[in-house]
Amino acid sequence: QVQLVESGGGLVQAGGSLRLSCAASGRTFSSNTMGWFRQAVGKEREVVAATPWNGGSAFYADSVKGRFTISRDNAKNTVFLQMNSLNADDTAVYYCAAAWRSSVLSRAYAYDSWGQGTQVTVSS
Numbered sequence: 001q002v003q004l005v006e007s008g009g010g011l012v013q014a015g016g017s018l019r020l021s022c023a024a025s026g027r028t029f030s031s032n033t034m035g036w037f038r039q040a041v042g043k044e045r046e047v048v049a050a051t052p053w054n055g056g057s058a059f060y061a062d063s064v065k066g067r068f069t070i071s072r073d074n075a076k077n078t079v080f081l082q083m084n085s086l087n088a089d090d091t092a093v094y095y096c097a098a099a100w101r102s103s104v105l106s107r108a109y110a111y112d113s114w115g116q117g118t119q120v121t122v123s124s
Helices: none
Strands: 003-007 010-013 018-025 032-039 046-053 069-073 078-083 092-100 117-122
Touching: 003 092, 018 032, 018 092, 018 117, 032 069, 032 078, 046 069, 046 078
Parallel strands: 010 117
Antiparallel strands: 003 018, 018 078, 032 046, 032 092, 069 078, 092 117
């Protein structure tokens, strides 16, 4: 497994931006598909975005396409989630997750390591 620590959450007004970071340690970062998931109160955890380990195309949930961007810095063992044009529906705990050499990007079952989460609250 890999250890993951998220940061960058907080309170932001609707229309604002936040950048989440997830620092990884414990195994070869570049061989992990990395994903961001979120869970709002009373709702199930859902995928937000994911970037594959092999340099393929990123995945985005329909609800965040055009607003969020996932990126990774393999030299720094870090994955980022740039979130723009935030709205109240984006309020949730955001989790970083890792999946060893996985071609499955959007399913939680594919990920074997999870961070503790960071709260994002968007005020309207």
